[in-house]
Amino acid sequence: MPTYQAALEAEEELVSSTTYSADLQDIHFVLFDQLEIDKKLAAIPKYSELDREIYEATLAEAKRVAEEVLGPINRPGDRIGCTLDEAGNVTTPPGYKDAWTVFADGGWVGVSAPAEHGGGGMPFAMGTAISDMMCGACAAFVMYPGLTAAAARLLLRFGPADWGVAFAERMLRGQWGGTMCLTESGAGSSVGDNRCKATPTDEPGVYLLEGEKIFISGGDQDLSENIIHLVLARVPDAGAGTKGLSLFMVPKYLVGPDGALGERNGAHVLGIEHKMGINGSATCTLGLGVNAPCKGWLIGEERQGIELMFTMMNEARIGVAVQGLGVATAAYSYSLAYAKERVQGTALRDFKNPDAQRVAIVQHADVRRMLMLQKVHAETMRALCARVALLSDLAEHAADEAERRRIEGRVDLLVPILKGICTDIGYEMATLAVQVYGGYGYTCEFPVEQLVRDAKIMSIYEGTNGIQALDLLGRKMRIGSGALFIEWMQETESELRRAAKAGFIPQSAAISKAIQSLAATAMHLANLARTRKVDAAMLQATPFLRMFGLVLLAVEAIDQAVIAKRRIDAGNDTSFYRGKLLNLEFYVSSVLPQAIALGKCVQSGDETCLSADLFE
16 A cells, blocks of 8 residues: 555646746747748848747747746746735736746847847747746736836827837836726726816926726736826816827836936835735835825827727737636647646556556546547647737738738637637636546646636636627627628638648638628627617627637648648658647537537527616
């Protein structure tokens, strides 16, 4: 009989065997074999000096940072969390300051921001691949550089000439941090209900802000020497709603004309949230003008705040989708490593034999089913995220204005689906990882229960997934009387015909059938809206987004299978490429039918939820 100590040591070995590991092989496949970013971006002057060798070296270093720097601080950061002192100063978990230094020194804070302004100069598609690994290793930490880079890019684009670029460069170098301050108590997703006030001073462009912002990620930290808050507030007589909001730059420490830091500004943390997950990320309640006058500098024009913020919205929502992807890939990585190590039970054919050899749980059929679900979702979501990011790169640098508008339209259509499907499925794959681990998965000694807690917020912030669904159905599907959707559908059907010619006839037919069901479902909802049954249409917005997302992932699965078959036919018959063929078979048989079922549910006409007798 094994001793207790032996059992304990075996458990510790299992814990150590499930450290985070990034899947660089699949990232290479997506970026270079499937999307060919090195070839498609080579014609853009900004990226003309970047080649596959540079990209691969960057990805290899990102993998090292993710595994060796971020992975080790993930669990302690979750357990210890952030602390707040009486003066309103936040202390981040042990190891975070060292990790920030690595990020700053390595150029990872703004890896896809312009090199001339302190960024890494990489394409957005590369940035998503790097973020995939970093988020998988430690989602909480990545909140700090992610928000800093987003705020810096907004300042680069819209900040006043006398300080906007200089501030952004300090942020992209990791010298300063950054936040986005939108949410207020009682407003939440209804940003137009914000009450924070901005009163003009005698100094041009300078206002005094009064109010309170909640759920501010990175609202304070001990990682950088200053923090730049971007704050939505309402100037006098601005009127109600989102159109009355203006955007202000509010530094933690005031900055002198020479760039030197001065006295503390009146933006103080009043409290930090004790959350379900991402505990290493300081989620703060920020008081403006509570303890001292709070100066803010106007960005753009008065009442232009929402317009400026929305210019960054697609990028932000793609970023959150990649967070969901990172969780999904981590969940699969942990689950696979554990399943190969965890010995329990016998092969089913030997279950009556008490002397039969015990096997690793990866041999059990139901565990293999769960692993396959994780694998196919992680790999198709990775492809979809990278594809949308590449489209963003191509749109930004398109020489032809008509082509730019066409690509931007495709991105606009896909972004709400991407954000919704990747964050929902990321969470689902994390819960599946707990199931793979069994009872151990439910304990804090193993990594996957943290993934579940960290992932849940991703379907909520940057616009809840319900809001993404309303945006998709209420706005994006209506543009040009459905022109964006029709163009996507026609292009995708052409791709499916090419896949059929490559030998994937039944799979192409199955995905085409799902697309036709999607089109019929969209028409059904459009008819509801035309007959003024808007509530009945919007009731089905979330199922419709899910349906669309499942179809998009199917398209990625067949695209990858076509490329893998080409590699196999050329003599590269490896388990990796065969896995792509199996991904497609599994997805078409076991996942895609869910899209058809959702279409039937939406078209059933059920309006039970709208009954006046409910919820009284």
